Amino acid sequence: xxxxxxxxxxxxxxxxxxxxxxxxxxxxxxxxxxxxxxxxxxxxxxxxxxxxxxxxxxxxxxxxxxxxxxxxxxxxxxxxxxxxxxxxxxxxxxxxxxxxxxxxxxxxxxxxxxxxxxxxxxxxxxxxxxxxxxxxxxxxxxxxxxxxxxxxxxxxxxxxxxxxxxxxxxxxxxxxxxxxxxxxxxxxxxxxxxxxxxxxxxxxxxxxxxxxxxxxxxxxxxxxxxxxxxxxxxxxxxxxxxxxxxxxxxxxxxxxxxxxxxxxxxxxxxxxxxxxxxxxxxxxxxxxxxxxxxxxxxxxxxxxxxxxxxxxxxxxxxxx
Numbered sequence: 001x002x003x004x005x006x007x008x009x010x011x012x013x014x015x016x017x018x019x020x021x022x023x024x025x026x027x028x029x030x031x032x033x034x035x036x037x038x039x040x041x042x043x044x045x046x047x048x049x050x051x052x053x054x055x056x057x058x059x060x061x062x063x064x065x066x067x068x069x070x071x072x073x074x075x076x077x078x079x080x081x082x083x084x085x086x087x088x089x090x091x092x093x094x095x096x097x098x099x100x101x102x103x104x105x106x107x108x109x110x111x112x113x114x115x116x117x118x119x120x121x122x123x124x125x126x127x128x129x130x131x132x133x134x135x136x137x138x139x140x141x142x143x144x145x146x147x148x149x150x151x152x153x154x155x156x157x158x159x160x161x162x163x164x165x166x167x168x169x170x171x172x173x174x175x176x177x178x179x180x181x182x183x184x185x186x187x188x189x190x191x192x193x194x195x196x197x198x199x200x201x202x203x204x205x206x207x208x209x210x211x212x213x214x215x216x217x218x219x220x221x222x223x224x225x226x227x228x229x230x231x232x233x234x235x236x237x238x239x240x241x242x243x244x245x246x247x248x249x250x251x252x253x254x255x256x257x258x259x260x261x262x263x264x265x266x267x268x269x270x271x272x273x274x275x276x277x278x279x280x281x282x283x284x285x286x287x288x289x290x291x292x293x294x295x296x297x298x299x300x301x302x303x304x305x306x307x308x309x310x311x312x313x314x315x316x317x318x319x320x
Contacts, residue, residue: 024197036186047162080105094175101129123147123156136165
């Protein structure tokens with residue numbers, strides 16, 4: 001059965017790098033999508049809060065009309081003029097239409113005020129104002145996404161609007177902001193996260209390369225460099241008694257060579273010691289033999305002297 005441990009080391013490293021790349025890619029995509037959702041949610045919160053502000057203006061003038069301080073026509077006209085001049089962001093604005101839908105107030109296109117806008121469509125042909133009315137009829141308020149031409153002759157770009165009904169007057173108040181910057185920022189963040197992921201991958205590869213290089217160095221040394229230096233100093237000092245510990249048995253390495261050198265030096269010095277012992281023993285034997293020869297020579301000399309004396313006495317007695 002083929003197992004992970006049976007794979008070659010290079011294959012295992014490639015698999016780990018591939019899995020790391022896939023994980024980083026998935027993480028980058030997930031983070032980018034979450035970022036886009038967060039940016040879009042921020043835009044939604046912004047336009048929703050702006051509409052709530054606009055409705056407080058309408059509620060104020062409706063209260064004035066109900067109190068009799070303004071006629072209904074005066075209150076509605078004042079409310080329209082208040083929102084007509086209101087601006088935020090990049091010259092973004094509010095508009096008002098009724099439930100027919102007819103345009104009640106549009107600060108950018110005042111010529112359409114009072115006209116039927118049910119046939120007005122966005123850049124892709126969707127009935128824009130009808131979608132606003134349908135949203136209010138369905139839930140009282142809501143978001144509407146559509147394509148809008150930002151400048152004459154340009155292609156449509158995504159826009160997000162929030163509309164809410166003002167029931168006392170039968171109006172629909174809305175405002176919208178372009179969200180193409182969300183996609184632009186999303187792409188920038190995607191590239192940024194992709195760059196970070198690439199750096200992480202490079203660091204991972206460098207780490208693996210460093211691990212392989214470190215392992216190769218240790219294999220050639222046979223152990224840690226500090227231990228190799230210690231063994232070298234010990235041998236240089238003449239200490240051949242301690243065993244050299246190898247992290248990996250077999251194969252060529254510095255420590256293995258040092259261990260072999262230490263063993264051979266110990267063998268050579270042992271042979272020298274044995275030769276010295278034999279030489280000492282031979283010298284002692286020679287010394288003993290020389291002493292015995294000396295004693296024999298002395299005894300012979302004494303015997304010769306005695307023989308000469310005896311011969312001399314014999315000679316003297318004959319002459320007498």
